[in-house]
Amino acid sequence: MQPLHFSYKKYNISLPLPVLAVSLVLLLSLATPISSCTEQEKKSLLQFLAGLSQDSGLAKSWQEEGTDCCKWEGVTCNGNKTVIEVSLPSRGLEGSITSLGNLTGLQHLNLSYNSLSGNLPQELVSSSSIIVLDISFNQISGDLHELPSSTSSQPLKVLNISSNLFTGQFTIATWKGMENLVALNASNNSFTGQIPSHFCNISPNFAILELCYNKLSGSIPPGLSNCSKLKVLKAGHNHLSGTLPDELFNGTLLEHLTFSSNGLHGILEGTHIANLTNLVILDLGENNFRGKVPESLVQLKKLQELHSGYNNLSGELPSALSNCTNLTNIDLKNNNFSGELTKVNFSNLPNLQILDLMENNFSGKIAETIYSCHKLTALRLSSNNFHGQLSEGLGNLKSLSFLSLTGNSFTNLANALQILKSSKNLTTLLIGLNFMNETMPDDERIDGFENLQVLSLTGCSLLGEIPYWLSKLTNLQMLYLDGNQLTGPIPDWISSLNFLFYLDISNNSLTGGIPTALTEMPMLKSEKTAAPLDPRVFEVPIYLGTSLQYRKVNAFPILLDLGNNNFTGVIPPEIGLLKEIQSLNLNFNKLYGDIPQSISNLTNLLELDLSNNYLTGAIPGALNNLHFLTEFNVSFNDLEGPVPTTGQFSTFTNSSFGGNPKLCGPMLIHQCNSAEQGPVPTVYENQGGSKSIFTITFSLFFGLGVLYDQIVLSRYFG
Structure with a gap:
């Protein structure tokens, strides 16, 4: 047998092959110890498995991995x-959490994104070994247990119980012994009472506290200032009241501060916000703050996101804003700001990606320095008092994806x-409620909007016909031309x-008439022929009022609204081909014949309005x-017979x-007699009256929001 030769630098090793094989086995057995968990640990894991009603395989x-639980998945x-x-x-687990507290060496437990229910076992929170415990995005309920007074120090550093069904309050006894706690995320539950500040005295290294989307009330406790290493404090979407305590601004290590959507008030200008020199994200939106934006923002050199929308802030934007050169997001929508934007030198903000100044009282022209922000992806200036023609500089924003200028006084749509x-x-592109009484451009040379998905030219009183250049927008998903004076037919x-x-x-x-071309629209006809909708989110959410919002195009209903025009003829029977449609409005036209x-x-229909015709x-x-x-609305036609009641x-x-004086039924003044009753056709009715049901609140069926930034004439974009 030929020997196998190994040469390591100056050494030559020559071994027969059988000797080498034995040597390798011995080496491997020494290098890799046989792994096998204890019977107690195996028993605890199997008991956990037995407590599940659904284990998803x-x-x-x-079982396929054998008896050694160290080799088991997860x-x-x-x-x-x-x-x-x-x-x-994300394993599809259902049932309760049992027995895992018996794993005496367990350091990390992650059961997030499942459907687990029941209570959180106390032995997990008080474990003498667990360092990281994550049960977020489940259906765990009940209160957090108060630990016994004899509880000793626990190693737990990270506790994530967010997005569950927890209730109750945070008491001192809940956190007894948690001297090593660094991060707590209890967001998206139903906790009540005040913001806890106990850990600030118990755990010297406490750094992250997330409590958004709960039912916490009362004021912000000054005791939070004792958390000297606090970096993240999030308590948005609660019921907090009062002012920002001065002690809060002693937390000089704070990087992320969020108190959005509460009932806080006061004047920001007099606060010591300049102390928070490490602040990266400041979110005080949807409160009752008033006064001006503090000039002291100039001290916040690391600030990247400023959110103070939906408050009562006023005055001009301070020039100091342009000294925060790391800003990527400025959100000051729905306030009372006024004046021109020229005071802020936006060219000093090279990283700016989102500028949202919707619903204020800004005037003049759009500041030219904005057009130097080449990373800008979303610009929303809707519902202000800007005027004049758009500047050619706007074309320099090559990264711009979302633009809303609705509700100003811009002119020259063609330009x-x-x-x-x-x-x-x-x-x-939302540019409605501008260009009033101009003529719709019909220049076939208009092109370049290859990626446009949403176009709103609503409420402009534009003259002319539906232009051919719209046919070039091959990626268009939503088109708003309502509230104009367009004439002629719907083009094929x-x-x-x-x-x-x-x-x-x-x-x-x-x-x-209603053209058959409408009944051939792929997205309305069949899910087999329909193209998939873009799942991407809008760069900024689009609002209905202050509470409803849409973040995706594919959250909108499939809709065809031809209401309040001069269409004539019968409703074509081919309308029945639009099997994907969810909202159909033909009201206030001159349609006749049968339904x-x-x-x-x-x-799939959710809304149907055929009112105010000659049906x-x-x-x-x-x-x-x-x-x-x-x-369902068929009011003000010439229909006859009994109204279904089932x-x-x-x-x-x-x-x-x-x-419809010839209709009869128990809900109408005209009751049906025996001759009129006949066979009762069963039909679906609804409230709606003669007013168009297409001023609808889609939130019941399509998530949060409608594609309106503002409500002008109840239906117009912003």
């Missing part, structure tokens, strides 16, 4: 065969489009916009197939059917 996985042991970590996030088409990254090319799922051309003077039975095919005949009984219908129809009122 975890039991099978463990289990880690140290060199001494002791279980030191159990990590099973604005020529400037904006060079911003190739624009996906959202509308069906070529393969991504368009939201079309609002209401409140115009459009004529002709097509094919509408019963639109089983005749009976309400089709097949509409009973519309099981999700919540808004199913959801029993919940709708007279206003859904008024103005």
